[in-house]
Amino acid sequence: MKKVLIPTKLNAVARETLEAHGGYNVVQDESSDLRSLASEHSDAHALIVRSEKVTAEIIDAMPSLKVVIRAGAGYNTIDTRYARSRNIDVMNTPGANANAVAEEVIALMLADARHVIPADESTRSGKWEKKNFMGKEITGKTVGIVGFGAIGQLVAKRLAGFEVKVLAYDPFLSAERARDLGATSAELTEIFEKCDYISLHMPENDETRGIINKTLFARMKNGATIINCARAGILNEDDLRSLKADKGIRFLNDVYPKDEAGDKPIADIADIMLPHLGASTVEANWNAAHRSATQLMGYDDKGIASYVVNRDVPMGLDKAYSELAFALAHACRGIAGGNKQMKLIETSFYGDLANFGDWLLVQIVAALSDGFDRSLGFDAALDYLKEMGVEYFNRDADTSKGYGNSITVDVTTSVDASLFQRISVRGTVAEGNMMISRINDFDKLYFEPIGTCVIFIYKDRPGVIGQIGRALADAGLNISDMRNPHDPSGENSLALMRISEKADCEVIDKIAEQIDALHASCITF
Ligand SMILES: NC(=O)c1ccc[n+]([C@@H]2O[C@H](COP(=O)([O-])OP(=O)(O)OC[C@H]3O[C@@H](n4cnc5c(N)ncnc54)[C@H](O)[C@@H]3O)[C@@H](O)[C@H]2O)c1
Numbered sequence: 124m125k126k127v128l129i130p131t132k133l134n135a136v137a138r139e140t141l142e143a144h145g146g147y148n149v150v151q152d153e154s155s156d157l158r159s160l161a162s163e164h165s166d167a168h169a170l171i172v173r174s175e176k177v178t179a180e181i182i183d184a185m186p187s188l189k190v191v192i193r194a195g196a197g198y199n200t201i202d203t204r205y206a207r208s209r210n211i212d213v214m215n216t217p218g219a220n221a222n223a224v225a226e227e228v229i230a231l232m233l234a235d236a237r238h239v240i241p242a243d244e245s246t247r248s249g250k251w252e253k254k255n256f257m258g259k260e261i262t263g264k265t266v267g268i269v270g271f272g273a274i275g276q277l278v279a280k281r282l283a284g285f286e287v288k289v290l291a292y293d294p295f296l297s298a299e300r301a302r303d304l305g306a307t308s309a310e311l312t313e314i315f316e317k318c319d320y321i322s323l324h325m326p327e328n329d330e331t332r333g334i335i336n337k338t339l340f341a342r343m344k345n346g347a348t349i350i351n352c353a354r355a356g357i358l359n360e361d362d363l364r365s366l367k368a369d370k371g372i373r374f375l376n377d378v379y380p381k382d383e384a385g386d387k388p389i390a391d392i393a394d395i396m397l398p399h400l401g402a403s404t405v406e407a408n409w410n411a412a413h414r415s416a417t418q419l420m421g422y423d424d425k426g427i428a429s430y431v432v433n434r435d436v437p438m439g440l441d442k443a444y445s446e447l448a449f450a451l452a453h454a455c456r457g458i459a460g461g462n463k464q465m466k467l468i469e470t471s472f473y474g475d476l477a478n479f480g481d482w483l484l485v486q487i488v489a490a491l492s493d494g495f496d497r498s499l500g501f502d503a504a505l506d507y508l509k510e511m512g513v514e515y516f517n518r519d520a521d522t523s524k525g526y527g528n529s530i531t532v533d534v535t536t537s538v539d540a541s542l543f544q545r546i547s548v549r550g551t552v553a554e555g556n557m558m559i560s561r562i563n564d565f566d567k568l569y570f571e572p573i574g575t576c577v578i579f580i581y582k583d584r585p586g587v588i589g590q591i592g593r594a595l596a597d598a599g600l601n602i603s604d605m606r607n608p609h610d611p612s613g614e615n616s617l618a619l620m621r622i623s624e625k626a627d628c629e630v631i632d633k634i635a636e637q638i639d640a641l642h643a644s645c646i647t648f
């Protein structure tokens with residue numbers, strides 16, 4: 124059982140999902156402090172946090188730690204570099220709370236425009252100060268969004284009903300993409316010059332710290348509003364203080380250097396200040412909790428590292444090929460039968476992937492053996508194979524084959540002392556989806572390795588697919604995708620099917636017996 128420590132107020136769905144998986148012992152405690160929890164649970168394999176600071180000291184207190192998951196978007200509270208130096212992956216759950224923050228931005232805009240907070244206080248105290256609370260409307264105004272990611276885009280989308288004009292700045296945003304998302308791309312200075320509302324939605328990092336400064340505040344229209352629901356560090360508060368009164372700037376804020384009670388240095392310049400409430404909705408808390416649990420399971424069971432933020436994929440390599448290498452090796456292992464002793468791994472990396480063979484081998488070894496920790500890298504993978512008595516050979520890819528960017532993984536296992544069995548699987552990525560294109564001699568499969576799949580090889584004859592389909596249906600299993608090619612000799616057929624749920628081994632064995640299969644396996648990707 125892997126121990127997971129959740130030292131924070133996170134929806135119970137995280138704990139429940141991990142416990143239902145069966146492989147996790149979850150400790151959730153939102154009242155004790157992280158330092159004491161870390162020493163008490165020094166055997167934790169995973170840590171799931173919200174805004175808690177994960178320092179080098181916390182990391183060192185848990186020597187078995189493999190992964191830290193930030194149930195949220197911003198991970199500036201985690202020492203990601205130190206985690207990397209200890210081979211610990213850090214993930215976030217991007218987008219899980221984006222809608223909650225987008226709605227908070229609109230709540231702040233409306234509350235300020237109509238003086239909701241002071242008007243409530245005044246009326247509650249028995250006064251009638253209608254003349255002091257003349258408001259303004261949002262409809263038709265120009266709104267600038269700085270950082271046009273998950274939250275920025277949703278702010279634009281939700282504001283569409285107010286018929287605002289949206290200007291967006293994001294270094295990774297093209298003019299076409301901005302237009303498709305209902306915005307006009309603009310430079311940062313243009314946003315500060317033209318907008319009535321400016322909302323910040325970029326991460327805090329070495330490039331963005333202090334980026335919203337005096338030069339930009341000086342360009343703001345008189346009476347314009349700046350909203351910070353991103354991170355305190357990106358806005359220079361002294362610069363804002365020096366210009367706020369003269370320019371009548373409104374400042375609506377949700378974020379602070381530290382999430383804690385006590386006096387807030389920005390109290391004098393903030394017109395509304397909230398206690399970091401952006402993600403605090405029931406829905407966002409559930410989403411982030413659920414995503415943390417499913418990402419952890421995907422990471423542990425299938426090696427899915429898409430959300431890891433502190434492990435650099437080599438420049439120029441699409442992450443999808445890392446996952447493909449893992450999936451192809453996982454398929455080889457499933458077809459060979461997990462308990463067979465591996466003797467030889469052979470690979471071919473076609474097209475541009477030839478440059479990334481070392482990196483891709485690490486994913487392959489991780490998929491073939493639970494005992495290998497992929498964060499250790501290429502040299503460690505070679506040492507590991509040597510130690511396990513497995514030979515490795517990378518073939519020079521034959522460019523004349525025209526496979527584009529694709530990978531072949533061949534695994535030879537010992538079936539008994541004298542006989543060897545070789546499984547060969549090739550695949551590629553098409554339109555962003557992984558595809559298995561060949562299994563041994565069965566070519567042109569173009570089958571997506573996701574979910575649970577069953578594989579049968581049998582002497583070709585009519586009626587076998589019907590028999591398999593009937594037997595699966597009798598076991599309550601529906602087929603959602605299928606390939607059924609012959610091998611080049613025309614003697615054997617492959618039935619490769621994705622099924623609705625995990626099939627139990629008995630069902631597969633029974634079908635194999637009924638159809639007199641040469642091979643039967645069930646693989647969950
Ligand atoms: N108040 C809250 O409770 C709360 C909740 C969630 C997220 N956040 C903060 O909001 C930030 C954004 O969240 P998201 O989910 O939209 O993340 P995201 O990664 O989807 O979007 C961030 C965007 O910022 C852009 N960006 C990077 N550098 C930039 C720069 N120098 N200038 C302008 N844009 C830049 C990126 O290209 C990306 O599109 C998070 O990093 C987090 O700090 C706050």
Ligand SMILES: O=C(O)CC[C@@H](O)C(=O)O
Nearest residue numbers: 173174195196197402403
């Ligand atoms: O967990 C929270 O409450 C805040 C999360 C938020 O700041 C984030 O970056 O996702």
